[in-house]
Amino acid sequence: MSEFDTKLVHGKSQNDNNTGAVNVPIYNSTTYIYPKADSKVRWDYERSGNPTRNYLEDQIASLENGVRGFAFSSGMAAIHAVLALFKPGDHIIISSTIYGGTFRLVNEFFKRWHLEFTKVDTQNYQEVEDAIKPNTKAIYFETVSNPLLKVTSVKHISKIARKHNLLTIVDNTFLSPYLQRPLDLGADIVIHSATKYLSGHSDVCAGVVVCKNKQIGEQIYFNQNAIGSTLSPEDCSLVRRGIQTLAVRMDRHLSNSKLIVEFLQSRDEVSRVYYPGIPGTRNFKIASEELDGFGGIVSFELKRGLDAKAFVEHLNLIQLAVSLGAVESLIELPYKMSHAELSTKEQLAAGINHQFLRLSVGIEDPRDLINDLAQGLDYVSSLNPESVVKASR
Ligand SMILES: Cc1ncc(COP(=O)(O)O)c(C=O)c1O
Structure with missing residues (x-):
């Protein structure tokens, strides 16, 4: 076989x-x-x-x-x-x-x-x-x-x-x-x-x-x-x-996701990154035992006061759209898009606040993806620089 x-x-x-x-x-x-x-x-x-x-x-x-x-x-x-x-x-x-x-x-x-x-x-x-x-x-x-x-x-x-x-x-x-x-x-x-x-x-x-x-x-x-x-x-x-082409696509989804997680973790505008490959969590433990890779979806939260809607609308390469798992990178605001059907109470109970974003990492050159995310983060922090400083104290 x-x-x-x-x-x-x-x-x-x-x-x-x-x-x-x-x-x-x-x-x-x-x-x-x-x-x-x-x-x-x-x-x-x-x-x-x-x-x-x-x-x-x-x-x-x-x-x-x-x-x-x-x-x-x-x-x-x-x-x-x-x-x-x-x-x-x-x-x-x-x-x-x-x-x-x-x-x-x-x-x-x-x-x-x-x-x-x-x-x-x-x-x-x-x-x-x-x-x-x-x-x-x-x-x-x-x-x-x-x-x-x-x-x-x-x-x-x-x-x-x-x-x-x-x-x-x-x-x-x-x-x-x-x-x-x-x-x-x-x-x-x-x-x-x-x-x-x-x-x-x-x-x-x-x-x-x-x-x-x-x-x-x-x-x-x-x-x-x-x-x-x-x-x-x-x-x-x-x-x-x-x-x-699943294997070759997935390998690129995985390597791009890893780089994007590291980048997001390095940014002051981001308060939390969600990815099964981040060590020290229950998710990581189970994923390490049962998965052959941590996947191509990365979720994250912007710090309070930063405008997540302005962020996604300011991205140039990464498309604002629901769905996931495709060659092109897609980002969405779950509270307004994929999970809009839930009441605010249900959204908050599910951990989805207005700062929460889901990114389906595509197979583009990771430098272009990171540059796009970086310029989007620079833009929202320029709109409200106080939030970045205050929240990171
Ligand atoms: C985990 C999961 N299961 C099932 C579905 C439904 O699939 P489809 O949109 O192909 O009907 C989706 C759609 O987003 C999904 O994310």
Whole structure:
């Protein structure tokens, strides 16, 4: 079997035509011929299966070391298909720091279908154990949370889950299989918004799911085909292409992030930097044990009195936009953008104040990124020099 980086470039060959194409073609056919009315055909209808999608699904299953992969039209569609494994009356423990769209799906959709949810701090194992009830079926979390970048131990949580016969479901969007393979650490199902690192170019919206168990795979396939939120062949091809360069992109995301963390820590305008790679924290300890790198997202807070809105609007190279995991650097103000749906009270409880920024570090030359951040910080401190001095005393 090939090494991980080779597997990124070479998925399983489809061997279903004789053209010798290096890449799996985009099969733009919604229907396939039956040689005879009673023939058992491999492909019959687009939603039920497509060779381009099949290639991507095998590719992601192989990277996550699972038995079966699935491609969906968005990360949310992938999460929907997984949560649709459960039935009314089932209870699921979820991390209190999951993506806002997942909260919306849970609170405003699945609760209507009588699924019960309890939010817990997944770094607090006692709290997780205490939340388990007779009808609990699963524990759901993101290894690295958004936007505070808290790290949850897949090993510990899946150990608790196994003890109580629960499924462990991990959203691995922030890390990608290059930095963590949750199924190897004990999880049962892994989900990605493939819109992010897997695709890597902010040009496709997609989701993937990989499972460890054949029977669960059959149920997810049923949901995928029955609900119908499959990824189009064109988009499957874009995700496939993105995956081929995952290793080289991630290496640059990692090295750029490290330099940016060091730079931000050196600046008087910055009161705190959040990154799993900063030693001395619980996040660092878990990340060092279970991750192959600390990721490409860096969050930070400007000192009180400095205008975070003026800062992001003054950046030239780094784009002001939500989303993450692409080749270009993106910055956002969570309280106004990605987490605007939360009330101020909920935002503050989640650690998101008006000084808090999330930076998705791209693969540009790090000197240009640092120069851009530096001129933005110089600008906001020139607007209010007192704040920098006062707050640093
Ligand atoms: C951690 C995480 N999971 C899931 C999603 C949803 O993915 P999508 O936007 O592809 O539907 C996002 C989107 O930002 C995310 O950050």
